[in-house]
Amino acid sequence: MDTAAVEVVDLVKRYGATTAVSGLTFRARRGAVTALLGPNGAGKTSTIEICEGFRRADGGSVRVLGLDPVSDADALKPRVGVMPQSGGVPTGARAAEWLRLMASFHTSPVSPDLLLERLGLTSVSRTPFRRLSGGQQQRLSLACAVIGRPELVFLDEPTAGLDPQARMATWDLVAELRGAGVAVILTTHHMEEAERLADHVVIIDRGAVVAEGTPAELAGGRREVCFCTDAPIDADALRDALPAGTRIASARGAGGRREYVIGTDDPEALGPEFLATVTAWCASAGVLAEDLRVRRRTLEDVFLELTGRELRES
Amino acid sequence: MSEHISSTAAPAPGAARPADGGASPFVPAPGAAPMWRMVCAQAGMELRVMLRHGEQFLLTMVIPVLLLVGFSLTSVLDVGEGPRVDALTPGVLALAIMSTSFTGLAIGTGFERRYGVLKRLGATPLSRFGLLAAKTLAVLGVQVIQIAVLCAVALALGWTPAASFGGAVAAAALVLLATAAFSSLALLMAGTLRAEATLAAANLVYILLLGLGGVLFPVSAFPGPLEAVSSALPITALSEGLRTVLTDGSLPSPGVFAVLLVWAVVGGALAARLFRWE
Numbered sequence: 001m002d003t004a005a006v007e008v009v010d011l012v013k014r015y016g017a018t019t020a021v022s023g024l025t026f027r028a029r030r031g032a033v034t035a036l037l038g039p040n041g042a043g044k045t046s047t048i049e050i051c052e053g054f055r056r057a058d059g060g061s062v063r064v065l066g067l068d069p070v071s072d073a074d075a076l077k078p079r080v081g082v083m084p085q086s087g088g089v090p091t092g093a094r095a096a097e098w099l100r101l102m103a104s105f106h107t108s109p110v111s112p113d114l115l116l117e118r119l120g121l122t123s124v125s126r127t128p129f130r131r132l133s134g135g136q137q138q139r140l141s142l143a144c145a146v147i148g149r150p151e152l153v154f155l156d157e158p159t160a161g162l163d164p165q166a167r168m169a170t171w172d173l174v175a176e177l178r179g180a181g182v183a184v185i186l187t188t189h190h191m192e193e194a195e196r197l198a199d200h201v202v203i204i205d206r207g208a209v210v211a212e213g214t215p216a217e218l219a220g221g222r223r224e225v226c227f228c229t230d231a232p233i234d235a236d237a238l239r240d241a242l243p244a245g246t247r248i249a250s251a252r253g254a255g256g257r258r259e260y261v262i263g264t265d266d267p268e269a270l271g272p273e274f275l276a277t278v279t280a281w282c283a284s285a286g287v288l289a290e291d292l293r294v295r296r297r298t299l300e301d302v303f304l305e306l307t308g309r310e311l312r313e314s
Numbered sequence: 315m316s317e318h319i320s321s322t323a324a325p326a327p328g329a330a331r332p333a334d335g336g337a338s339p340f341v342p343a344p345g346a347a348p349m350w351r352m353v354c355a356q357a358g359m360e361l362r363v364m365l366r367h368g369e370q371f372l373l374t375m376v377i378p379v380l381l382l383v384g385f386s387l388t389s390v391l392d393v394g395e396g397p398r399v400d401a402l403t404p405g406v407l408a409l410a411i412m413s414t415s416f417t418g419l420a421i422g423t424g425f426e427r428r429y430g431v432l433k434r435l436g437a438t439p440l441s442r443f444g445l446l447a448a449k450t451l452a453v454l455g456v457q458v459i460q461i462a463v464l465c466a467v468a469l470a471l472g473w474t475p476a477a478s479f480g481g482a483v484a485a486a487a488l489v490l491l492a493t494a495a496f497s498s499l500a501l502l503m504a505g506t507l508r509a510e511a512t513l514a515a516a517n518l519v520y521i522l523l524l525g526l527g528g529v530l531f532p533v534s535a536f537p538g539p540l541e542a543v544s545s546a547l548p549i550t551a552l553s554e555g556l557r558t559v560l561t562d563g564s565l566p567s568p569g570v571f572a573v574l575l576v577w578a579v580v581g582g583a584l585a586a587r588l589f590r591w592e
Contacts, residue, residue, distance in 0.1 A: 052437060054592075078346040078439045088434030090426055092363045104355035105439045107345030114339060149343040180338035313498075 002068035005030045005152050005183035006051055007191035012059030013046045013207075020046040022207040023060070028200065030151070033174060033184040035198035037191070037299070039307075043207035044187040045085065048154050052082050053183070065152060078106065081145035083162070088141055089129040095140050096125035099147060106148035115143040119169055135166045142170060146177065153177065155186040159193060171197060191300045201299065205307045219297045223270045225262040225278055229288035232258050234285065241281045243269050263297075270294075332338035353448045356440055360452035363422070365459075368515040370418045373520070374460060379408040379467055385530065386471045393531055396561075403468040404560045405529040408492070408553035412527075415453050415493045415521045420500035423449070424512030427504060433592040442591075444499075451495060457489070464488070476563025484566060485559045491574040492552040496582030499548075505589030523549040532557065548577045 006028040013021040021043040028034035049055045050062055053076065062069055067076055076239045089098050096116060103109035116122045119139040124132055132140065138161065145153050158174070159167045172211055174197050177184055194201050195215045202212040211218060235248045245265040252284035253259045262278065264270050275294060282289045346352075364370055385391045386399040393401040426432050435445055465473075503510050523529070526540075527549030533541050544550050549574040555566035 054433060054436070074441070077437060079344040080437070082434070082437040084430055084434060087430035089429070090359075090363055090431050091429065092366055097359065097362070101355050102438065105347050105352050107347055108343045110339045146340060148439075149340060151342040151344055166413075176338055177340050177535050179342040182340055182342055206441065220390070293454075 001146075003030075004028060004063070005032075005065060006034070006185060007063045008047065008051070008060070009034035009062075011047060011057055011062060013043070013050060013055065014058050020207055021050075022086045024204065024208055025060075026202045026209055026212060028183060028185050030183045031178065031181045032199040033178050033186065034198050034200045034202065035194040035234065036185065036187045036202050036204055037189065037194045037303070038187075038204035039189055042204045044204055045156055046207075048156055048185065048187055049205070052080070052154055072216055078148060081148060083141050083145035083153065083158060084156045085156045086137070088144070089137070091128065091130035093129050094126050095121055095129065095132060095136070097128065099140065100310035102144045103147050108149060109147050110149060112143075112147065115147060118173060119143055120166065131232075135162045137164060137171065139166060142173065146173070146182075150182065152183040152185070155184065157187055157189075159188070159190060167193075191298065191303070195299050203299075203303060203306060210306045211302065213297055218299055218302050220267060222263065222267050222297045223294050224297060225270070225275060225292070225294050226260065227278075227282075227292040228253060228257050228259050229287055229289065230257060233260070233282075233287050235260070237285070238262075238278070238281050242274065242277055245269065315369055347527060349441075352440045353444050353451070356445060356448035357451035357455070360448055361455045364414075364418060364452060364456055367418075367422070370422070373417055373458060374410060374413045375463065378406050378413065378460070378464055381409070381530070382406045382464060382467055383471065386468075391530060397472060397474070399468055399471040399473045400475075400561050401557075402462070402530065403473050404556035405531075405553040406468075407461060407464055407560075408527070408549060408556055409524060409529045410464055411457055411489055411492055411552060412496055412523065412549050413520065414460065414585040415496035416500045417516045418456070418498055419449065419453055420503045421513050422506065423501060423504035424509040424516075427590075428509035429592060430518045431590065436591055450493075450497065453493060457493065461489075475560045478563065478566060481559045481563065488552055488555045488559070488566065488570070488574070491578060492548055493572065495548045495574050495577035495581055498578055498585045501589055502581055502585040505585060505591075523547060526550075528553045528557075546573060548574055 004027045006026075008027070009025050011021050011024040012019070022045060024043065026034075026036075026139065036047065038044050046055065050057050051064055051069055053073045056070060064076055065079060069076060093101075096112060097261055099112040099115065103112050113122075116125055119142065121136060121139055121143070124136055129140070138158065142155065145155065155174070159170050162170060171193070174184055174186070178199075185243075186193075186197070198215060200212065201215055203210050203217055203218070232250075235250060239246050239248050242262070243264065246269075247265075248261050249261045249263075251259045263273075279289065279292070382399070382402055385393065386401055389398070390530065423432075432445075436442070440448075500516070503515060526544050527533075527546065527547050529549065533544045533550055533554065536544055545554075551570045553572040558564055558566045558570075
């Protein structure tokens with residue numbers, strides 16, 4: 001099967017005068033985890049709801065498992081699992097009872113008891129939905145999305161508001177789905193989640209893709225040297241001492257201190273000798289480099305560079 | 315990141331599959347269950363949720379039983395001639411039918427819409443038709459229980475219904491037709507108004523129709539114009555029709571069926587056109 005799990009081309013969605021999605025294009029492979037990463041209001045949920053067939057696009061094309069999410073909805077429903085951001089369960093329905101109902105809609109579902117156990121819900125299996133904690137509601141919703149053994153699942157912010165244990169349980173399940181050959185599309189504004197789970201990350205801002213690739217490709221495998229000083233240094237002189245293509249950014253830190261971040265265009269250039277050159281220059285200039293460290297760039301650094309915007313945690 | 319995350323818990327992307335040998339329970343094997351099985355399962359869920367809901371139980375069971383017992387045993391209300399329980403039972407049955415197929419269904423569906431339940435069910439293999447079929451079965455199930463309980467209470471109070479085969483068929487037809495009319499009006503309300511508005515309006519309509527609809531006494535007791543308005547209401551058609559069958563022992567007039575049919579058709583057409591799933 002060489003059709004993509006999801007193929008979105010030039011997608012446009014407007015709500016009145018607001019354009020939520022403006023020309024978004026990405027492709028999600030089968031059997032892989034694709035993360036749509038972006039701040040609140042970036043258009044992630046609109047995109048995913050169009051893929052789920054809940055909303056109609058105003059432009060562009062969307063294929064899910066090679067089919068149209070609206071006109072082929074009946075054929076897609078058994079094959080696609082959906083986890084909405086919240087709700088979706090009657091307040092008076094008990095956790096296990098609702099999961100069993102979802103199981104009864106499918107021909108060879110996962111055992112509801114197994115899923116309840118895996119997601120730490122066994123102790124609340126007879127608790128009505130309205131009395132579950134937010135995290136328990138999220139996990140029940142996740143269980144409902146995967147119980148029918150779908151080929152593709154859409155998870156809209158699956159770990160928003162979860163405590164660390166519940167988040168781990170969710171991450172484990174996503175990893176297992178991937179291992180079992182299920183395509184997973186998830187939205188998140190949690191950097192670590194995308195970095196850890198995703199084969200492919202699509203960074204979305206203001207309704208369009210600003211970058212995409214594997215987490216390693218996006219971060220570029222690049223390293224940076226960072227340190228602080230009590231007083232400004234002669235950054236131009238330092239740069240002249242380092243190989244061509246070196247960039248030095250400085251920022252004013254707390255208490256009049258300065259923070260310096262040294263990067264290079266050539267990932268190979270930043271090695272042990274580079275670090276030695278920095279410290280040697282500091283020694284010769286009488287500069288004490290405090291909090292000196294070499295660190296890898298993260299997805300967060302990439303995101304901030306691309307959008308100049310803070311990612312807001314839920 | 316302030317949380318400590320163990321590095322062994324989730325394999326990194328690109329890592330090999332877990333080497334546990336056994337097939338994962340999540341290996342894709344999609345497929346929709348047969349329609350009848352989905353509808354039965356959904357109807358069972360709807361029925362349990364309805365019966366468990368405290369306020370709905372008050373409306374569908376407690377209030378009808380209290381009205382029947384209270385007004386049968388006291389002479390607060392003038393119900394006309396004959397044994398009081400004979401005059402009261404048909405109207406109370408009609409009220410019970412309305413409380414489930416209109417008030418309960420409207421409020422329940424309104425909140426399901428608000429909490430995204432209808433939308434979420436829309437992503438399952440259960441079709442919209444299947445969902446409506448399940449809701450209908452659940453409503454009829456609750457009504458069977460209501461009718462059984464109310465008839466038992468009425469019989470214990472000395473109710474002597476006029477019984478005939480034709481009458482029983484006519485009564486069943488009235489109940490089914492009224493259920494269709496009330497349900498379509500309930501879905502019209504739940505599918506167009508906000509959940510809170512539906513809650514308020516459905517309760518208000520319940521109270522108004524309890525007073526105006528010939529539930530506790532025949533509408534012939536009303537002054538002329540009010541009687542005319544009241545006779546066009548579905549609750550009046552149902553309660554007067556049931557009274558004709560169960561108390562007088564004769565068949566209801568075609569007009570009674572016509573009123574219910576018109577409400578069912580108009581309500582159903584509007585609900586089909588205007589209902590919004592989210």
